[in-house]
Amino acid sequence: MNEFIQINPEFYKRYSSVDGSKEFWEYMSKPMRQSIRINTLKGDFEDIIETLIESYGNVFEKISWCKEGFFVNGVEISGSSLEHQLGLIFIQEASSMIPPVVLEAEKNSKILDIAAAPGAKTTQIAQYVENDALLVANDVKNERVNILISNLQRCGAIAHVTMCDGRMFRRYPESFDYVLLDAPCSNVGMARKNYKYAKIWSIRDVYALSRLQKQLILAAYETLKSGGTMVYSTCTLDPLENEEVVDHLLSNTNAELEKIDIKSCLRPILKFGEREYSNEIKKCLRIHPQCFDTEGFFVAKIRKP
Numbered sequence: 001m002n003e004f005i006q007i008n009p010e011f012y013k014r015y016s017s018v019d020g021s022k023e024f025w026e027y028m029s030k031p032m033r034q035s036i037r038i039n040t041l042k043g044d045f046e047d048i049i050e051t052l053i054e055s056y057g058n059v060f061e062k063i064s065w066c067k068e069g070f071f072v073n074g075v076e077i078s079g080s081s082l083e084h085q086l087g088l089i090f091i092q093e094a095s096s097m098i099p100p101v102v103l104e105a106e107k108n109s110k111i112l113d114i115a116a117a118p119g120a121k122t123t124q125i126a127q128y129v130e131n132d133a134l135l136v137a138n139d140v141k142n143e144r145v146n147i148l149i150s151n152l153q154r155c156g157a158i159a160h161v162t163m164c165d166g167r168m169f170r171r172y173p174e175s176f177d178y179v180l181l182d183a184p185c186s187n188v189g190m191a192r193k194n195y196k197y198a199k200i201w202s203i204r205d206v207y208a209l210s211r212l213q214k215q216l217i218l219a220a221y222e223t224l225k226s227g228g229t230m231v232y233s234t235c236t237l238d239p240l241e242n243e244e245v246v247d248h249l250l251s252n253t254n255a256e257l258e259k260i261d262i263k264s265c266l267r268p269i270l271k272f273g274e275r276e277y278s279n280e281i282k283k284c285l286r287i288h289p290q291c292f293d294t295e296g297f298f299v300a301k302i303r304k305p
């Protein structure tokens, strides 16, 4: 019997209505494989890979959407390993590597990571611009900002760290060339790694998070310059926190979506119960665990004309 029925029947019911396939629940119950990102701010790509193979054997499998990313098959690299402590690698979920890749931030630009802690994506962006950009990493929670700072240091990533409610950035219109909003969410995609997320899940939280995400996405768009690019992402599968939030942005601004060039095993949801979303939402990326044997994830790439 599916363990999610016992852990949280409401959770099971809701996500069966999002994806009722056998494979979905099979993969939700399957242990996650680990993945890492090579941090080229701390060394040469080939040298780091060689060191890793010497230490762990040939257990690394390329992740198709991120050339610095690898699945680790059969062994587990610990957070206390030398490679991790030295910042040569970042232990990072494979699907969570997509937003910085899709953002395509360029050097000499102004970049805002509005909900940045613990810094997986900030350090990835810093790596892509080779520390040659004005990168602002913000988070609202003090204890998480501390982890963010230590990860930036460990990885040799240069960023200005701020601690405020991301909605505050609406007071700084047209300020950044690139904005990443990796939004606080109900973590349904992570329930595969940790059943705790299914246990504590409630529909009330989903509604509250959806409201917050709509405010954050409007603030993020406001602070984006004309001609700029923004990425909205979550590690959850609820349409109210994904398609609905992007639809809210499209209905209230002149934002345009750009198609993400990764082929998932299913499409974004355009109709959910009574709710219907813009056809444009088709351009977003919805990943369920069975697509690539990863966490569930959602990504939208947005342009400001």
Ligand SMILES: C[S@@+](CC[C@H](N)C(=O)[O-])C[C@H]1O[C@@H](n2cnc3c(N)ncnc32)[C@H](O)[C@@H]1O
Binding pocket: 096, 114, 115, 116, 117, 118, 119, 120, 121, 122, 138, 139, 140, 141, 144, 164, 165, 166, 167, 182, 183, 184, 185
């Ligand atoms: C999904 S996590 C971000 C993960 C991070 N981007 C990474 O890749 O390591 C969402 C973050 O949003 C932060 N957050 C929650 N509410 C916020 C708000 N109103 N403004 C800014 N950040 C917020 C949380 O503290 C949390 O660290």
